[in-house]
Amino acid sequence: MKPNLGRILFLWIIAVGQLWGAYQWSVLEAPKILAVGQSGIVRYECRFDSSAAEYSIKLKLNDTPLYKTSILTEQDKVVGGKRIETFDVLITPKTSGTIKINTEAVVRFTGLGAVENTVLGRDNLSKDDIVEEKANLPSITLVANKNMMTLTGKLTLEVRSDTRMVRAHEPLHLSVIVRGAGSLDKMTPYKLNISGVKVFAELPQQSLTPSPQGFEGEVSQEFALVADKSYTIEPLSLSYFDTAKNQIVTLKSKPIYVEVGEGYALSSLLDVPEINDYGTLKRYALYLFFIGLGAGFNEAARWLWKYRPVRKKRTFWESASTLSELVRILSLSGEKRFDEVIRALEEGKMDLREAKKRLRSQEEKQ
Amino acid sequence: MITTINAIRAEVAKVVVGHEKMIDGLLIGLLCEGHILIEGIPGLAKTTTVKALSKTLGLGFKRVQFTPDLLPSDILGAEVYDPQNNGFKIKKGPIFTNLLLADEINRAPAKVQSALLEVMQEHQVTLGDESFKLSPPFLVMATQNPIENEGVYPLPEAQLDRFMLKLRVGYNTTEEELAIARRVASSTYEEIEAVIDHATLEKLKEKVRSIHIDEEVERYMITLVQATRNPQEFGLSEIKRYIQFGASPRVSIDLFKASRAVAFLRGKEFVTPSDILSILKDIMRHRIVLSYEAEAENIDVDTLIEQIAKAVPIP
Numbered sequence: 001m002k003p004n005l006g007r008i009l010f011l012w013i014i015a016v017g018q019l020w021g022a023y024q025w026s027v028l029e030a031p032k033i034l035a036v037g038q039s040g041i042v043r044y045e046c047r048f049d050s051s052a053a054e055y056s057i058k059l060k061l062n063d064t065p066l067y068k069t070s071i072l073t074e075q076d077k078v079v080g081g082k083r084i085e086t087f088d089v090l091i092t093p094k095t096s097g098t099i100k101i102n103t104e105a106v107v108r109f110t111g112l113g114a115v116e117n118t119v120l121g122r123d124n125l126s127k128d129d130i131v132e133e134k135a136n137l138p139s140i141t142l143v144a145n146k147n148m149m150t151l152t153g154k155l156t157l158e159v160r161s162d163t164r165m166v167r168a169h170e171p172l173h174l175s176v177i178v179r180g181a182g183s184l185d186k187m188t189p190y191k192l193n194i195s196g197v198k199v200f201a202e203l204p205q206q207s208l209t210p211s212p213q214g215f216e217g218e219v220s221q222e223f224a225l226v227a228d229k230s231y232t233i234e235p236l237s238l239s240y241f242d243t244a245k246n247q248i249v250t251l252k253s254k255p256i257y258v259e260v261g262e263g264y265a266l267s268s269l270l271d272v273p274e275i276n277d278y279g280t281l282k283r284y285a286l287y288l289f290f291i292g293l294g295a296g297f298n299e300a301a302r303w304l305w306k307y308r309p310v311r312k313k314r315t316f317w318e319s320a321s322t323l324s325e326l327v328r329i330l331s332l333s334g335e336k337r338f339d340e341v342i343r344a345l346e347e348g349k350m351d352l353r354e355a356k357k358r359l360r361s362q363e364e365k366q
Numbered sequence: 367m368i369t370t371i372n373a374i375r376a377e378v379a380k381v382v383v384g385h386e387k388m389i390d391g392l393l394i395g396l397l398c399e400g401h402i403l404i405e406g407i408p409g410l411a412k413t414t415t416v417k418a419l420s421k422t423l424g425l426g427f428k429r430v431q432f433t434p435d436l437l438p439s440d441i442l443g444a445e446v447y448d449p450q451n452n453g454f455k456i457k458k459g460p461i462f463t464n465l466l467l468a469d470e471i472n473r474a475p476a477k478v479q480s481a482l483l484e485v486m487q488e489h490q491v492t493l494g495d496e497s498f499k500l501s502p503p504f505l506v507m508a509t510q511n512p513i514e515n516e517g518v519y520p521l522p523e524a525q526l527d528r529f530m531l532k533l534r535v536g537y538n539t540t541e542e543e544l545a546i547a548r549r550v551a552s553s554t555y556e557e558i559e560a561v562i563d564h565a566t567l568e569k570l571k572e573k574v575r576s577i578h579i580d581e582e583v584e585r586y587m588i589t590l591v592q593a594t595r596n597p598q599e600f601g602l603s604e605i606k607r608y609i610q611f612g613a614s615p616r617v618s619i620d621l622f623k624a625s626r627a628v629a630f631l632r633g634k635e636f637v638t639p640s641d642i643l644s645i646l647k648d649i650m651r652h653r654i655v656l657s658y659e660a661e662a663e664n665i666d667v668d669t670l671i672e673q674i675a676k677a678v679p680i681p
Contacts (some may be wrong), residue, residue, distance in 0.1 A: 141492060174471065205416050324680045327639070327643075327680070328639075328640075328676065328680060330640070330648075331639070331642075331643030331644040332646065332672055332675055333388065334387055334644050334647060334648065336387060336390065339632060343634075345639075
């Protein structure tokens with residue numbers, strides 16, 4: 001068969017037609033009216049002609065000045081050998097008016113070559129093996145009503161204190177809990193300002209899960225209030241746009257009167273000292289004493305060493321016990337300095353004791 | 367007479383600080399006509415002392431530095447051809463002097479040592495057909511360095527025996543060394559003058575020979591020498607194995623001579639045992655031949671002499 005332009009064009013149209021004809025997008029559910037800040041669910045469905053295992057879909061979410069989309073759930077199932085993929089997309093209008101929402105998706109077809117390469121562990125996977133195409137989902141139009149409130153949904157407010165009577169300077173714990181479903185993520189922390197009361201506030205703790213209204217769960221905030229006089233916690237209010245009633249609702253808590261009694265005496269707040277426990281000063285004094293004792297011992301040891309009795313060096317002639325022995329020892333040394341003593345000993349002019357005394361004095365002089 | 371000796375000492379002391387024992391040893395050698403071997407490390411004024419002594423005595427002095435390539439003719443002299451007379455004439459060597467300093471005698475080979483030692487014994491040199499008597503006094507003072515072992519030729523025992531004394535020179539005391547350093551640093555040397563002449567020296571020798579030795583003391587000397595040969599007879603069996611050969615008869619002769627000189631230097635008319643003992647080590651230490659065991663056990667000959675002296679009763 002000769003290749004010609006008409007034949008190639010025909011085959012291309014067939015191929016593209018096959019690709020385009022493989023799936024179809026539709027909108028199953030979409031809100032018509034929403035308030036600004038209120039979230040609504042749009043349910044998109046992609047229905048394939050086959051089980052379509054080679055396809056994957058990724059939605060492109062938008063965050064425009066008019067609205068914001070975020071994905072809530074994604075379901076994938078095969079019914080009667082045909083794949084159906086459902087996306088629940090949360091749409092939150094940012095401004096009032098008619099808003100046209102266009103959502104795109106990227107459909108990726110993984111070719112046989114890519115699968116083969118992956119299975120075999122080849123690293124020469126080229127882009128040609130994967131075909132991506134942009135799919136424009138059916139557009140929807142909704143009307144966003146005006147809403148001045150940041151919070152929307154269906155909410156409740158709970159304010160509770162652990163007690164109503166405290167002693168002076170004893171803290172009272174106050175919990176503010178906002179529960180429900182809606183735009184709870186946008187909730188701003190409460191600020192308490194009570195005259196004569198020191199307020200210690202924690203940051204709000206969020207325990208939220210995504211829901212068709214936005215988020216569901218609770219936001220709680222803890223306070224510790226310390227005062228020396230009785231005081232009243234004024235009612236706390238929570239205003240939000242009730243999406244069910246389509247109106248602004250303001251919730252108010254009841255005022256809480258806190259009776260502050262006489263405080264504890266300072267002495268009664270301190271720990272009772274143990275009998276055997278040394279005070280800091282006593283302890284340091286003890287340390288100083290031991291250091292001083294050590295230094296004293298050291299100095300004493302040095303003194304004793306310095307003035308220790310030193311045995312005088314025994315000279316070689318000290319061992320002589322007789323005159324002749326001393327003469328012999330001195331003579332054998334051959335040293336001239338002993339000549340005088342030797343002569344005196346030989347002439348009998350000096351006894352042994354005297355000779356040794358003389359020799360010692362000679363040694364000392366040297 | 368003793369004043370003359372003191373005058374000699376005083377002159378030598380002008381250049382030599384300390385070392386009285388070495389000076390006395392040299393004087394003993396001079397008075398007894400005995401040769402001296404001085405052992406000591408370099409720099410202990412051995413040569414200076416000998417030179418000073420020769421000047422003091424007004425005697426001729428020559429110094430020969432012994433080296434391995436020294437020949438006997440370098441010391442004794444030789445017959446040399448005289449072209450003017452068309453014959454040979456005698457060229458006398460440095461041996462023809464009164465005091466010869468043989469420096470580092472153990473550095474020269476045996477033939478040179480032998481040539482020198484022959485002259486020491488005979489006081490006569492034969493060059494060619496002619497014999498020359500050395501004019502007295504003739505005294506050889508040899509030095510040797512005990513710290514070097516390589517490149518040295520130790521003197522054989524027979525040759526060592528010809529030295530009357532072997533003096534060991536030690537370091538000076540602290541005060542003496544301080545005086546030496548000051549003197550050398552300031553270069554204040556005094557001129558040495560001759561205080562005696564040859565005739566006076568002969569008179570001194572005559573005086574020494576006249577010093578009396580009692581028979582008991584004479585026997586004491588002989589007993590000391592015999593004790594080196596048979597120490598076991600004096601209760602020194604334990605040192606017998608350390609001595610290969612005891613002192614020779616020359617030791618007895620030299621002991622007789624030297625003890626007289628010691629007594630003379632001490633200003634005495636007779637010899638006492640202390641005179642003998644004071645010179646005993648210097649006379650004996652190079653003449654007792656130690657055994658291999660003594661060498662192996664590092665036994666010092668002086669210690670053995672001390673033990674012998676202790677074992678022999680003093681009269």
